[in-house]
């Protein structure tokens with residue numbers, strides 16, 4: 052697992068999430084640990100390197 056730090060698109064606080072490096076392409080929704088708003092996480096791994104990461108806000 053890789054811990055990745057990024058800014059929440061809702062509250063702009065720096066938060067971290069654990070990414071499963073065994074899944075090459077993943078998109079899922081997780082709640083921000085600070086503001087509890089849902090964030091759509093997209094991550095792509097190539098040769099165990101995180102090459103693409105995006106955190107987008109979800110309209111509730």
Ligand SMILES: [Zn+2]
Pocket residue numbers: 059060061062063064083084085086087088
């Ligand atoms: Zn937040």
